[in-house]
Amino acid sequence: NRIMLVPLIDQEGRPVDFATQKAVGFVPAAEPVLGHNEINYVLDCVQSGWISSQGSYVSAFENGFAKYVDCPNALSVSNGTVALQLALAALGVGPGDEVIVPDLTFAASINAVIHTGATPVLVDVLQDEMTLDVAAAEEAITPATRAIMPVHLYGQMCEMGQVTELAAQHELYVIEDAAEALGSRWRGQHAGTIGDAGTFSFFGNKLITTGEGGMVVFKEPEVAARARMLRDHGMDPSQRYWHLDVGFNFRMTNLQAAIGVAQLERIDDLLSAKHQLAAKYSERLSDLSNQLILPEAAPDTDHSFWCYVVRLKVQDSEIALKLIEFMKARDIDVRPVFFPLHRMPPYSDVRRVGRLTGSSGSSDLGIVLPSSPKLTDPQIAHVCDTLRAGLD
Amino acid sequence: NRIMLVPLIDQEGRPVDFATQKAVGFVPAAEPVLGHNEINYVLDCVQSGWISSQGSYVSAFENGFAKYVDCPNALSVSNGTVALQLALAALGVGPGDEVIVPDLTFAASINAVIHTGATPVLVDVLQDEMTLDVAAAEEAITPATRAIMPVHLYGQMCEMGQVTELAAQHELYVIEDAAEALGSRWRGQHAGTIGDAGTFSFFGNKLITTGEGGMVVFKEPEVAARARMLRDHGMDPSQRYWHLDVGFNFRMTNLQAAIGVAQLERIDDLLSAKHQLAAKYSERLSDLSNQLILPEAAPDTDHSFWCYVVRLKVQDSEIALKLIEFMKARDIDVRPVFFPLHRMPPYSDVRRVGRLTGSSGSSDLGIVLPSSPKLTDPQIAHVCDTLRAGLD
Numbered sequence: 001n002r003i004m005l006v007p008l009i010d011q012e013g014r015p016v017d018f019a020t021q022k023a024v025g026f027v028p029a030a031e032p033v034l035g036h037n038e039i040n041y042v043l044d045c046v047q048s049g050w051i052s053s054q055g056s057y058v059s060a061f062e063n064g065f066a067k068y069v070d071c072p073n074a075l076s077v078s079n080g081t082v083a084l085q086l087a088l089a090a091l092g093v094g095p096g097d098e099v100i101v102p103d104l105t106f107a108a109s110i111n112a113v114i115h116t117g118a119t120p121v122l123v124d125v126l127q128d129e130m131t132l133d134v135a136a137a138e139e140a141i142t143p144a145t146r147a148i149m150p151v152h153l154y155g156q157m158c159e160m161g162q163v164t165e166l167a168a169q170h171e172l173y174v175i176e177d178a179a180e181a182l183g184s185r186w187r188g189q190h191a192g193t194i195g196d197a198g199t200f201s202f203f204g205n206k207l208i209t210t211g212e213g214g215m216v217v218f219k220e221p222e223v224a225a226r227a228r229m230l231r232d233h234g235m236d237p238s239q240r241y242w243h244l245d246v247g248f249n250f251r252m253t254n255l256q257a258a259i260g261v262a263q264l265e266r267i268d269d270l271l272s273a274k275h276q277l278a279a280k281y282s283e284r285l286s287d288l289s290n291q292l293i294l295p296e297a298a299p300d301t302d303h304s305f306w307c308y309v310v311r312l313k314v315q316d317s318e319i320a321l322k323l324i325e326f327m328k329a330r331d332i333d334v335r336p337v338f339f340p341l342h343r344m345p346p347y348s349d350v351r352r353v354g355r356l357t358g359s360s361g362s363s364d365l366g367i368v369l370p371s372s373p374k375l376t377d378p379q380i381a382h383v384c385d386t387l388r389a390g391l392d
Numbered sequence: 393n394r395i396m397l398v399p400l401i402d403q404e405g406r407p408v409d410f411a412t413q414k415a416v417g418f419v420p421a422a423e424p425v426l427g428h429n430e431i432n433y434v435l436d437c438v439q440s441g442w443i444s445s446q447g448s449y450v451s452a453f454e455n456g457f458a459k460y461v462d463c464p465n466a467l468s469v470s471n472g473t474v475a476l477q478l479a480l481a482a483l484g485v486g487p488g489d490e491v492i493v494p495d496l497t498f499a500a501s502i503n504a505v506i507h508t509g510a511t512p513v514l515v516d517v518l519q520d521e522m523t524l525d526v527a528a529a530e531e532a533i534t535p536a537t538r539a540i541m542p543v544h545l546y547g548q549m550c551e552m553g554q555v556t557e558l559a560a561q562h563e564l565y566v567i568e569d570a571a572e573a574l575g576s577r578w579r580g581q582h583a584g585t586i587g588d589a590g591t592f593s594f595f596g597n598k599l600i601t602t603g604e605g606g607m608v609v610f611k612e613p614e615v616a617a618r619a620r621m622l623r624d625h626g627m628d629p630s631q632r633y634w635h636l637d638v639g640f641n642f643r644m645t646n647l648q649a650a651i652g653v654a655q656l657e658r659i660d661d662l663l664s665a666k667h668q669l670a671a672k673y674s675e676r677l678s679d680l681s682n683q684l685i686l687p688e689a690a691p692d693t694d695h696s697f698w699c700y701v702v703r704l705k706v707q708d709s710e711i712a713l714k715l716i717e718f719m720k721a722r723d724i725d726v727r728p729v730f731f732p733l734h735r736m737p738p739y740s741d742v743r744r745v746g747r748l749t750g751s752s753g754s755s756d757l758g759i760v761l762p763s764s765p766k767l768t769d770p771q772i773a774h775v776c777d778t779l780r781a782g783l784d
């Protein structure tokens with residue numbers, strides 16, 4: 001006799017989210033979609049008494065995720081950053097190894113490399129796609145290079161054919177940072193499942209969320225088994241408190257996983273909401289094509305459009321900054337593109353290859369538009385109108 | 393019009409837990425106590441849409457915890473292991489620094505030191521208390537020693553007067569691993585609040601739980617501010633995506649914190665349940681005093697009795713192992729004491745000081761009795777009777 005909520009259903013039979021339709025108001029950068037099953041599963045955890053990383057939702061979420069991305073070896077973790085740390089550690093990347101990282105990414109990508117004790121090397125990105133320039137990566141290879149980390153930024157996938165070819169030639173591990181790219185595909189294969197390991201984030205602004213959370217998938221079941229052991233303090237699964245390796249606590253809770261299971265149930269709707277949003281933005285902004293470069297899926301890929309990122313054609317970073325301020329002042333939470341890593345103090349000594357003009361160009365001229373799947377048509381119109389006004 | 397549960401109240405006006413009174417059945421090593429406010433606050437998170445590390449329960453939990461332990465600078469994190477990593481990183485402990493760690497502790501203590509790049513040094517524990525032997529620690533000091541990590545094992549507090557004196561003499565940081573010792577005190581001061589930093593765990597078996605979770609408290613507000621920045625990817629709090637340092641993602645979710653707030657409301661009850669359990673065990677086992685050493689609070693301390701640990705008087709580790717098997721076979725989840733770190737492969741090269749006979753003795757002859765605050769009198773009787781039978 002546990003309490004359960006009956007899901008509200010909309011006219012097409014889809015579960016309804018709690019949020020009521022809002023006036024235009026503040027337009028957030030992102031927000032999660034949570035409904036009755038998120039509540040039901042969380043209630044179930046607390047009422048059953050299983051809220052820690054023990055509990056049946058953890059494996060249910062891992063299995064459901066594995067099925068969705070079509071890769072059997074999925075491990076849930078506390079967030080997308082430790083997912084990268086665990087991937088690197090499980091593959092044995094560490095001190096003395098070089099790892100190639102794109103200069104344009106959220107800092108977690110490079111931080112994870114540094115935390116393993118390995119040496120990151122920065123290479124440029126393609127200015128249009130904002131993803132790893134594989135030719136630049138090739139130049140960066142030395143005898144110490146052990147791995148390459150393509151980052152599928154804002155949902156745009158890296159050219160994985162070139163990446164895997166380069167990796168095969170030089171015997172490098174490929175660790176895909178797919179934190180931002182759940183639902184994206186390269187030639188039908190899910191982001192994160194093409195390399196030796198792939199990682200995902202379920203922070204509150206991601207396609208599906210567990211509040212904080214992450215997942216790592218591995219090509220080889222043996223590596224996944226090692227990761228599982230490392231995730232649980234390096235403990236021997238068959239002898240409690242006997243430690244086989246210097247492990248971590250990177251476990252996801254049953255509560256997080258409960259939300260994750262409910263989110264997986266609605267992932268198709270969330271993805272299609274992103275696609276619709278991107279289509280609406282592209283349509284409404286198409287007349288600005290002499291001022292803006294609008295995002296497009298790279299060849300051979302399906303783009304999740306996790307975030308919709310536009311770029312100014314005029315080469316003037318001041319204008320981008322002013323535009324962001326203009327829109328923020330009008331209650332629209334637009335965001336700058338990440339800063340090139342090489343510009344920031346903690347990474348100033350990191351070896352870099354080439355002139356890194358792609359990452360600078362993408363960063364200086366890019367603007368991330370609000371990309372919540374819950375944006376209403378009036379909100380989308382408001383964002384586009386304000387952007388247009390700001391450009392005048 | 394959000395859904396809220398009305399707390400069930402027992403005859404003394406205390407909130408009632410979901411679990412119904414059970415027959416003796418399986419006796420777990422530990423289990424959380426969860427009731428209606430745990431549910432209400434979690435419901436509130438999901439219904440408000442704030443489930444990530446953003447959300448008001450995170451600061452409410454930090455503030456409530458700070459008040460409880462009487463130390464203003466408390467930061468919530470994903471678990472007790474990363475709490476230690478964050479404490480070390482915020483204090484600037486890293487490569488080239490030696491950190492003194494007791495040989496008897498859960499491996500997370502030493503793993504955190506290794507992950508920062510610092511060098512752990514193992515010293516013995518006092519066999520009766522199972523806590524750091526401060527005289528041994530003194531012998532371990534070299535010019536490279538930077539910090540000392542007393543671990544308050546099973547709720548028993550280390551002799552903090554000696555620790556702080558030694559640290560002051562040699563200008564060492566004191567990082568208290570109080571993962572197991574919330575509610576314990578030394579001369580009235582809470583475990584974790586005496587050194588430069590103190591860390592706590594809220595795993596499902598801890599005094600209060602958030603599923604997985606942790607807290608770190610700092611003496612100095614400046615160090616806490618640095619930790620806050622490091623916890624959030626090293627990002628500049630005043631400029632988004634601009635990173636000041638190589639940070640982590642160690643954030644706690646609003647969902648975890650919601651449970652934490654509800655747990656803090658019942659912490660006095662949980663602590664008194666631990667005390668009562670310890671008193672009952674001690675009473676029922678008092679006649680075995682020629683075979684068992686029963687736990688006692690060290691001088692000047694209040695012992696939380698997070699776990700009730702007995703030790704065989706006979707110096708025969710085989711008997712302890714057999715006794716554990718005997719009890720497990722009878723559905724009682726007794727646990728061995730942790731293994732001395734120096735015995736396990738990942739730590740075999742770690743420098744150690746002295747003969748480490750205290751840690752070996754504690755580990756080989758100790759047995760951790762089930763310590764759930766929900767154990768019923770019949771269960772307690774069953775545990776004691778079975779222990780007595782096994783000793784025969």
Ligand SMILES: Cc1ncc(COP(=O)(O)O)c(CN[C@H]2[C@H](O)[C@H](O)[C@@H](OP(=O)(O)OP(=O)(O)OC[C@H]3O[C@@H](n4cnc5c(=O)[nH]c(N)nc54)[C@H](O)[C@@H]3O)O[C@@H]2C)c1O
Binds near residue numbers: 031080108444
């Ligand atoms: C390439 C790459 N690699 C690795 C990682 C690491 O993953 P992880 O963060 O460790 O899981 C990441 C993750 N990067 C994220 C990080 O998760 C980071 O924390 C986040 O930074 P942010 O942009 O500063 O995040 P924010 O402004 O705090 O939140 C973004 C929006 O989402 C909304 N939001 C977040 N949580 C919630 C919530 O619980 N409820 C509601 N309603 N809104 C929420 C906020 O209000 C904002 O509008 O966004 C970055 C892009 C990555 O992008």
Ligand SMILES: Cc1ncc(COP(=O)(O)O)c(CN[C@H]2[C@H](O)[C@H](O)[C@@H](OP(=O)(O)OP(=O)(O)OC[C@H]3O[C@@H](n4cnc5c(=O)[nH]c(N)nc54)[C@H](O)[C@@H]3O)O[C@@H]2C)c1O
Binds near residue numbers: 055
């Ligand atoms: C000195 C010291 N320093 C640092 C740390 C690191 O903290 P953290 O684990 O990173 O938060 C720790 C934490 N050590 C813990 C770790 O948290 C570790 O994971 C845990 O190991 P374990 O003994 O193997 O844990 P277990 O057998 O999985 O769970 C213990 C009991 O609690 C019950 N339990 C756990 N979660 C739940 C739950 O959600 N519901 C119920 N009903 N029972 C639960 C289990 O059923 C068991 O009976 O216990 C160790 C003593 C520490 O002791």
